[in-house]
Amino acid sequence: MRAELFHQLHAGPAPLMLPNAWDAASARVIENAGAKAIATTSAGMAWALGYPDGEQLPVQELLAACRRVCQVVSAPVSVDIERGYGRDAKETGGLVGALIQLGVVGINIEDGTEPDTQTLVHPGVLCERIACVRTIAQHHDLPFFINARIDTYLSKLSPEARMEETRKRALAYVDAGADGIFVPGLADAEDIATLVRWLPVPLNVYTGYPGAPVSQALQQLGVRRISLGCGPMQAALAHLGTIAAEALDDGRYDTMGKQMLTTAEANGLFRTRTYKVDRTREVPYVGMGDGPVAQLVAQQHSSLIGGRAKAGTP
DSSP states (O other), rough: OHHHHHHHHSSSSSEEEEEEEEHHHHHHEEEEEEEEOOOOBBBHHHHTTTTTTTTTTTHHHHHHHHHHHHHHHOOOOOEETTTTTSHHHHHHHHHHHHHHTTTTTEEEEEEOTTTTTTOOOOOOHHHHHHHHHHHHHHTTTTOOEEEEEEGGGGGOOOOOHHHHHHHHHHHHHHHHTSSEETTTTTOOHHHHHHHHHHHOOOOEEEEEETOOOOOOHOOOOOOOOEETTTTHHHHHHHHHEEEEEEEEIIIOOHHHHHHHHHHHHHHHHHHHHOOOOOOOOOOOOOOOOGHHHHHHHHHHHHHHHHHHHHHOOO
């Protein structure tokens, strides 16, 4: 079972390495390179579909993108859902229910900061969402992995205060049902080792930036999960920019030709996959304010109407 495997990967001999994917093609490339699990990057997924990061990606497009990823990989899939989308915990639960139906076995969900500020959102908000997600997962009898992201190191807290605030939030999120803790911006070796000692669950560290500590050093500190986040897509976009500039400015293609898949290799990423035909009715996007639950209700309503029409019911 992929959900159980995903849990086991956090307790392996080395940290679980996650070069995050942003679409079906990147997910297959990462899996083909040897990744044992696939995690998405919310920023990368938004950029790939023409939106800025920060829950600006319509939830219907998020679900469609996740569906395509799950269709083409065999590895367990975890999805970054930012602050949970929707207006409350129930709507986050609705989104997670939809992801579970697609085959997703875990999420990354963050507390974040208040819009246009560096003031942290009250931890009770994420506690409620985590507890609701855990209830949804239990309903599906699924050992769903909840990775709780804490943004203390991205806030305006002083260095003296942020470690204690991180500890308090981490333990609260674990009590609410989190299986792992993720602290982007955490890079100091002493801070990492201290947090590892405090935590009863695996610690996830972000390394999607130049000069990030290597996996062996993080392993020695006790880190169990390493995420590259949007770093791989940022690098891919920069590489594409170099290729385009070289062609446009110099009429040359040297950078592109140095390392590229053949057409056969690219097709080979997908020809061996077994695809499931998804016949779920598409519903119009109803807006972020209406939340994922409204989308799911709309889908169910459409299905009911379709069934009645087939049966001749007025």
